Amino acid sequence: MALTFDDGPRAGTSQQVTAALRRAGDQATFFAIGGAVNDATQTMLRNDTRYGMPVGSHTMSHMDLPMIMRSGAEHREFDEASARIAQASGRPVTLLRPPHGVADEASRQYLADHLGVGIALYDVDSYDWAVGATARSVQWKVTAQVRSGSIILMHDIHRHTAAALPHILDALRAKGYRTVTITELIDRYPRPGYVYYSRDNIIPW
Numbered sequence: 755m756a757l758t759f760d761d762g763p764r765a766g767t768s769q770q771v772t773a774a775l776r777r778a779g780d781q782a783t784f785f786a787i788g789g790a791v792n793d794a795t796q797t798m799l800r801n802d803t804r805y806g807m808p809v810g811s812h813t814m815s816h817m818d819l820p821m822i823m824r825s826g827a828e829h830r831e832f833d834e835a836s837a838r839i840a841q842a843s844g845r846p847v848t849l850l851r852p853p854h855g856v857a858d859e860a861s862r863q864y865l866a867d868h869l870g871v872g873i874a875l876y877d878v879d880s881y882d883w884a885v886g887a888t889a890r891s892v893q894w895k896v897t898a899q900v901r902s903g904s905i906i907l908m909h910d911i912h913r914h915t916a917a918a919l920p921h922i923l924d925a926l927r928a929k930g931y932r933t934v935t936i937t938e939l940i941d942r943y944p945r946p947g948y949v950y951y952s953r954d955n956i957i958p959w
């Protein structure tokens with residue numbers, strides 16, 4: 755299964771998440787916000803790449819994809835964000851995670867034809883973004899819903915998520931799961947315009 759972390763990089767929690775993964779010998783995929791990449795945070799993305807963990811795009815300012823298309827913000831929200839993230843991470847961006855999990859046909863077409871990236875959604879939501887979420891609730895949501903081939907939504911900007919992660923990794927290992935990046939999960943380079951919900955639920959373009 756593939757753990758994913760959105761909305762970073764953020765000093766403190768993003769570093770805790772990467773350190774916990776490294777300590778346990780586990781892998782994940784990150785979806786960074788272009789606007790959060792700056793001189794202070796870019797080394798976090800470079801480190802993720804160095805440890806074999808891909809960094810995808812989560813747009814420049816966390817705008818919904820249909821809104822990006824309606825407001826003509828494609829260049830900044832998609833192209834500039836990808837370029838900024840790729841420069842920081844040292845690797846090309848091959849996947850985009852839509853904010854709030856929403857992608858319409860117009861944005862899908864732009865991402866396929868223009869940016870050449872796949873769209874990474876998920877089949878398990880940790881609800882670590884919800885009001886009242888705790889390390890315990892996050893751990894329970896993940897371990898109760900995970901299946902072989904799952905893509906799991908988490909956020910490396912929450913302290914309760916960073917606190918839950920070592921316990922989640924232990925629990926997953928005890929259940930016999932192995933963590934991989936999304937690229938490993940789907941066993942190939944992500945295809946432009948394809949939507950990846952899990953290893954077994956891929957919507958072709």
Ligand SMILES: [Zn+2]
Nearest residue numbers: 760761853854
């Ligand atoms: Zn997000």
